Amino acid sequence: MTVKTYRHTTVRDALRAVREDMGPDALVLATQMVAARGWRGWIGRREVQVTAASAADPNGRSTVPVGRPADTPMPRRADLPARAGLVARLLASGLDRAMAERVAASATSAQCRGASLPVLRRLLASQLDALAAGNEPYAKVEVFIGPPGVGKTTTIAKIAAQERASRGRTLGLVGADAFRAGAVEQLRTYASIIGAPFRVARTIEELDKALAAGRHSLLVDTAGRSPRDGGLRDLRRLLGSHRGVRTHLVLAADTSGGTARRILDAYQDVRPDRIVISKLDEAETIAPLLTAIADRGIPVSYLATGQRVPEDLDRATPAVLAGALLRDDEWGSAAAAS
Ligand SMILES: Nc1nc2c(ncn2[C@@H]2O[C@H](COP(=O)(O)OP(=O)(O)O)[C@@H](O)[C@H]2O)c(=O)[nH]1
Numbered sequence: 001m002t003v004k005t006y007r008h009t010t011v012r013d014a015l016r017a018v019r020e021d022m023g024p025d026a027l028v029l030a031t032q033m034v035a036a037r038g039w040r041g042w043i044g045r046r047e048v049q050v051t052a053a054s055a056a057d058p059n060g061r062s063t064v065p066v067g068r069p070a071d072t073p074m075p076r077r078a079d080l081p082a083r084a085g086l087v088a089r090l091l092a093s094g095l096d097r098a099m100a101e102r103v104a105a106s107a108t109s110a111q112c113r114g115a116s117l118p119v120l121r122r123l124l125a126s127q128l129d130a131l132a133a134g135n136e137p138y139a140k141v142e143v144f145i146g147p148p149g150v151g152k153t154t155t156i157a158k159i160a161a162q163e164r165a166s167r168g169r170t171l172g173l174v175g176a177d178a179f180r181a182g183a184v185e186q187l188r189t190y191a192s193i194i195g196a197p198f199r200v201a202r203t204i205e206e207l208d209k210a211l212a213a214g215r216h217s218l219l220v221d222t223a224g225r226s227p228r229d230g231g232l233r234d235l236r237r238l239l240g241s242h243r244g245v246r247t248h249l250v251l252a253a254d255t256s257g258g259t260a261r262r263i264l265d266a267y268q269d270v271r272p273d274r275i276v277i278s279k280l281d282e283a284e285t286i287a288p289l290l291t292a293i294a295d296r297g298i299p300v301s302y303l304a305t306g307q308r309v310p311e312d313l314d315r316a317t318p319a320v321l322a323g324a325l326l327r328d329d330e331w332g333s334a335a336a337a338s
């Protein structure tokens with residue numbers, strides 16, 4: 001088997017070069033974005049590098065794509081180049097190989113040959129059902145935890161303001177920060193703009209009372225707590241004693257797979273039920289983070305796509321997640337179509 005690499009400015013050009021050089025049965029083994037050669041690389045330009053193998057071994061038998069998951073059906077031989085092209089497009093979007101292969105295996109021959117962005121998004125969305133919490137009803141208490149500065153307070157303000165604007169529904173806000181003086185003021189300001197009931201809970205006992213009170217669902221901001229704080233353990237114990245509590249761990253979209261795993265380990269004691277992915281607008285790809293989240297089997301509840309309150313927040317439906325993975329800028333329309 002001959003293995004070669006090809007570099008071009010677009011995936012389409014790289015695949016055409018592969019086919020012209022190695023024939024229609026060439027298999028794409030890997031697709032990467034790499035720094036362009038020469039001065040274009042110095043000014044930050046990137047290009048696509050495709051690694052391909054000739055499909056036929058010296059005896060003329062065809063080989064199957066490397067890394068094909070064992071549970072995916074064997075593609076028809078005539079489909080192989082088109083399917084490899086689809087896998088290459090998905091890999092170039094930052095998807096990991098196993099997911100790209102699963103999506104390609106679920107596509108018909110015609111979809112493989114001419115998959116438009118909406119078709120790709122639909123195919124990918126159908127693989128993301130288990131990972132997308134979608135439009136679920138509010139729990140009695142929704143608690144937001146996570147590292148400082150990741151977007152917890154802003155996300156809570158977006159949720160409360162969206163509910164108020166779109167459904168006229170009131171959600172109560174609770175600022176539970178025993179550590180940083182003034183940290184709850186940001187949430188208090190949002191609450192008064194939105195017209196939402198607001199309570200401060202500076203101790204675990206005050207939080208206990210706040211969770212029991214009120215007829216509205218509550219969004220609880222836990223700014224300032226880190227996994228090493230005893231406060232987080234107390235928080236876990238308290239949340240465990242209340243019914244109808246859902247805990248969201250907020251993670252920034254550009255978190256690497258390794259860092260995400262470390263944070264998930266650090267917050268393991270609190271047993272987050274959902275993940276909020278924030279700052280999508282600042283990330284090149286969310287694939288490494290999403291892979292780490294998928295490994296833990298925790299569904300994603302929201303995607304935050306910017307600083308604007310309340311616009312820049314979407315429920316994580318399968319279509320919205322797929323759009324974010326494909327870096328399809330129409331998250332909003334993806335959500336509307338789902
Ligand atoms: N670019 C971008 N900035 C965000 C997003 N969400 C929050 N921020 C900003 O991140 C900073 C920290 O947000 P904050 O909600 O205070 O984080 P917290 O410490 O986790 O409560 C603020 O400047 C926010 O405006 C987002 O989705 N995209």
Ligand SMILES: [Mg+2]
Nearest residue numbers: 152153154223
């Ligand atoms: Mg905060």
